[in-house]
Amino acid sequence: MALTGLEIYKQLPKKNCGECGVPTCLAFAMALASGKASLDTCPYVTAEAREALDSAAAPPIKAIKFGKDSVLGDETVLFRHDKTFYHPTTLLINVSDTLSDDELNAKIQEIKGLEFERVGLQYSIEGVAVVNESGDAARFAKVAATVAAAVDKSLLLLSSDPAALKAALEPLAARKPLIGAATADNYEAIVNLAKENSVPVILKADGLNALEELVVKATALGYKEFVLDPGSRTPVQTLANLTHIRRLAIKKKFRPFGYPVIAFTSNTEPMEEIMEATVYVAKYASAVVLKTSVKAHVLPLMTIRQNIYTDPQKPIQVEAILHSVGNVNENSPLYVTTNFSLTYYSVEGEVETSKIPSYILAIDTDGTSVLTAYAAGKFEPEKIAAAMEASGIADKVKHRNVIIPGYVAVISGKLTEVSGWKTLVGPRESSGIVSFSKSL
Amino acid sequence: MSVTLVKERYSSKVGEVILGATSEQGGTRTSTVTVGGDSGLPFLQFEGETKNRPVIAMEVTDVVPTWNDMIKNQIGDVINNPVAWAKKCVDEYGADLIYLKFIGADPEGENRSPEDCARIVKEVLAAVGVPLIVEGCDDSAKNNEVITAIAEAAAGENLLLGLAEQDNYKSIAAAAMVHKHTLIARSPLDINICKQLNILINEMGLPLNKIVIDPTVAGLGFGIEYVYSIMERARLGALANDKMLSMPMICTVGHEANRCKEANASVEEFPGWGDLADRGVLWEAVTASGVLQVGASILVMRNPAAVKLVQKNIADMTAK
Numbered sequence: 099m100a101l102t103g104l105e106i107y108k109q110l111p112k113k114n115c116g117e118c119g120v121p122t123c124l125a126f127a128m129a130l131a132s133g134k135a136s137l138d139t140c141p142y143v144t145a146e147a148r149e150a151l152d153s154a155a156a157p158p159i160k161a162i163k164f165g166k167d168s169v170l171g172d173e174t175v176l177f178r179h180d181k182t183f184y185h186p187t188t189l190l191i192n193v194s195d196t197l198s199d200d201e202l203n204a205k206i207q208e209i210k211g212l213e214f215e216r217v218g219l220q221y222s223i224e225g226v227a228v229v230n231e232s233g234d235a236a237r238f239a240k241v242a243a244t245v246a247a248a249v250d251k252s253l254l255l256l257s258s259d260p261a262a263l264k265a266a267l268e269p270l271a272a273r274k275p276l277i278g279a280a281t282a283d284n285y286e287a288i289v290n291l292a293k294e295n296s297v298p299v300i301l302k303a304d305g306l307n308a309l310e311e312l313v314v315k316a317t318a319l320g321y322k323e324f325v326l327d328p329g330s331r332t333p334v335q336t337l338a339n340l341t342h343i344r345r346l347a348i349k350k351k352f353r354p355f356g357y358p359v360i361a362f363t364s365n366t367e368p369m370e371e372i373m374e375a376t377v378y379v380a381k382y383a384s385a386v387v388l389k390t391s392v393k394a395h396v397l398p399l400m401t402i403r404q405n406i407y408t409d410p411q412k413p414i415q416v417e418a419i420l421h422s423v424g425n426v427n428e429n430s431p432l433y434v435t436t437n438f439s440l441t442y443y444s445v446e447g448e449v450e451t452s453k454i455p456s457y458i459l460a461i462d463t464d465g466t467s468v469l470t471a472y473a474a475g476k477f478e479p480e481k482i483a484a485a486m487e488a489s490g491i492a493d494k495v496k497h498r499n500v501i502i503p504g505y506v507a508v509i510s511g512k513l514t515e516v517s518g519w520k521t522l523v524g525p526r527e528s529s530g531i532v533s534f535s536k537s538l
Numbered sequence: 539m540s541v542t543l544v545k546e547r548y549s550s551k552v553g554e555v556i557l558g559a560t561s562e563q564g565g566t567r568t569s570t571v572t573v574g575g576d577s578g579l580p581f582l583q584f585e586g587e588t589k590n591r592p593v594i595a596m597e598v599t600d601v602v603p604t605w606n607d608m609i610k611n612q613i614g615d616v617i618n619n620p621v622a623w624a625k626k627c628v629d630e631y632g633a634d635l636i637y638l639k640f641i642g643a644d645p646e647g648e649n650r651s652p653e654d655c656a657r658i659v660k661e662v663l664a665a666v667g668v669p670l671i672v673e674g675c676d677d678s679a680k681n682n683e684v685i686t687a688i689a690e691a692a693a694g695e696n697l698l699l700g701l702a703e704q705d706n707y708k709s710i711a712a713a714a715m716v717h718k719h720t721l722i723a724r725s726p727l728d729i730n731i732c733k734q735l736n737i738l739i740n741e742m743g744l745p746l747n748k749i750v751i752d753p754t755v756a757g758l759g760f761g762i763e764y765v766y767s768i769m770e771r772a773r774l775g776a777l778a779n780d781k782m783l784s785m786p787m788i789c790t791v792g793h794e795a796n797r798c799k800e801a802n803a804s805v806e807e808f809p810g811w812g813d814l815a816d817r818g819v820l821w822e823a824v825t826a827s828g829v830l831q832v833g834a835s836i837l838v839m840r841n842p843a844a845v846k847l848v849q850k851n852i853a854d855m856t857a858k
Contacts, residue, residue, distance in 0.1 A: 178766075215810060350544060369816060370854075377855070392813075393810070394815070398820040401759040
């Protein structure tokens with residue numbers, strides 16, 4: 099919970115000297131509360147006050163960085179509509195060190211294939227979790243090294259044996275893997291290992307009370323790069339724990355839980371596992387470890403993650419240019435729509451299904467849908483005509499017909515007048531494009 | 539030291555709606571289905587009761603639908619026969635409800651008569667014991683005729699009838715009221731219209747526990763985040779005692795998810811997306827999982843394999 103201006107003001111020296119660049123201490127407090135100023139600019143604030151204000155102003159959930167650009171935590175809300183979720187859940191594929199070399203290579207190849215492209219977005223799996231199930235430190239280190247050499251992704255090294263973790267971690271420390279799990283039994287060795295190598299570490303305990311105790315003890319070792327695992331392995335318990343930890347961190351500023359949380363799936367049937375993982379992605383898990391690495395399973399999960407982590411205030415947009423679908427030619431029809439990605443891809447999908455190579459001109463409406471843009475004056479005939487002109491469509495087709503969405507039929511007369519093109523009113527919904535296109 | 543958990547105290551709960559009617563209640567159903575009643579956010583058993591688990595209605599159409607072959611092959615021969623199809627959904631796939639959609643009533647299609655539609659409803663009612671959800675076609679004038687005829691023919695069965703919309707709700711709401719059915723109120727991804735429509739219907743005299751909200755879902759990858767947030771806000775509104783947002787929610791996930799290219803395009807066409815068989819199933823099931831997390835009470839689904847996955851997910855989330 100960020101402090102209010104008045105709460106900050108109470109801690110300030112109240113000299114009103116203006117040296118911070120703001121005329122009064124109260125105004126400075128207000129600037130601090132809104133994040134427009136930094137406490138460093140006040141030369142007279144006491145050390146105690148600085149500490150009180152710093153810890154109060156620290157984000158409720160610490161950002162933990164590891165591997166290849168993976169950021170966990172650093173979230174501020176419980177519901178995406180309150181602001182947005184910032185750091186999409188990091189997905190890691192479980193690789194056991196009990197796999198034979200052949201199985202290991204096959205798994206690595208499958209993981210490497212987890213790159214997707216849909217509706218203009220690129221998704222790829224972020225990491226690999228190498229798990230020591232063999233009980234053999236040397237095998238664990240070897241498998242970790244093999245995976246690290248083969249894939250350029252974030253790594254998680256999981257073992258309860260500090261010696262095995264050390265063996266696997268030290269050659270790979272430059273890759274900054276996440277390691278774990280430190281438990282009540284081994285936390286000193288494992289947290290110190292993490293500290294020596296400057297890598298983040300998972301703290302795992304059975305239940306929230308035990309977890310809090312472990313965090314406090316681990317913090318006493320002088321380290322704070324933690325990821326939490328409340329130990330639950332059933333979906334309903336994991337959902338409850340994820341919710342509790344997130345709420346306590348954000349609503350109560352409960353420091354021991356001010357860290358990102360990692361979730362492990364329990365279902366063994368791959369599709370059931372994906373269903374379970376969707377719950378954790380929606381509900382606050384900063385990382386999820388998956389057993390399945392089948393493309394058809396991972397794509398739906400990555401899609402829902404992308405959807406949920408979309409900023410509700412910033413619609414995703416496509417480039418406001420002339421797009422072509424299929425092998426366009428001089429007879430291809432021209433559709434006009436907006437640059438809101440959902441609108442654009444709904445149109446594109448249907449145009450593709452129609453199997454008629456076509457042009458689609460996306461008008462820059464700041465990423466709003468057809469009716470929203472029209473109501474806001476961003477989908478006006480003059481603007482469409484100018485975009486048509488700028489796109490050079492006139493040289494690409496020999497006809498002079500432009501198709502507009504049925505909902506804005508009212509602009510057809512004016513568009514014909516300003517563009518000099520014949521305006522055809524298309525269907526209201528893009529789902530009508532296929533049958534409409536046959537009538538062209 | 540023990541951690542003091544944050545447990546929310548909500549001032550209200552989601553309203554309960556009963557679908558179907560047994561012989562004692564003037565219908566012919568072998569059992570009724572009750573939805574809603576939750577006193578907390580979905581599946582958070584530590585602070586509120588998930589009084590009635592979410593239910594799955596399987597979609598049955600009066601004419602053979604233009605669905606992809608993977609779904610049609612699972613359904614098999616009965617796809618030509620809505621009565622046998624409905625029976626298979628209940629007996630074999632464990633559907634809690636049957637969602638009967640009269641695409642054949644469309645004036646631009648087969649233009650099936652309202653009487654014919656009502657006859658099929660009666661036949662399906664005779665074949666299965668679960669409650670029915672009935673929607674007409676997408677032509678609103680025709681839909682009103684069809685639903686009025688069905689409401690009368692199935693009087694007392696407490697069907698869930700669709701759709702009432704902001705600019706077309708009066709005749710269908712009247713039909714529901716006169717013949718004792720429950721009504722679906724659909725709003726286009728807009729919580730204000732959703733609320734307004736419930737007020738308008740309620741003002742006609744239909745009680746709040748006879749209305750179910752359809753917030754208009756979107757498929758996975760095609761705007762599901764919008765409906766996700768709208769449903770989350772509606773649920774929070776219901777818990778904060780906003781009576782006009784307190785109805786249980788119905789989501790047509792099968793229809794929306796299976797419109798998406800990812801649920802239909804073959805691996806030959808998009809090698810990067812992996813095999814279609816599992817992808818198609820998950821596209822629908824993950825869409826359902828998303829809306830379940832924000833309070834869906836009734837899921838309208840198509841693909842039997844996706845239904846099975848969602849049944850397992852609901853069991854997982856409601857396990858003690």
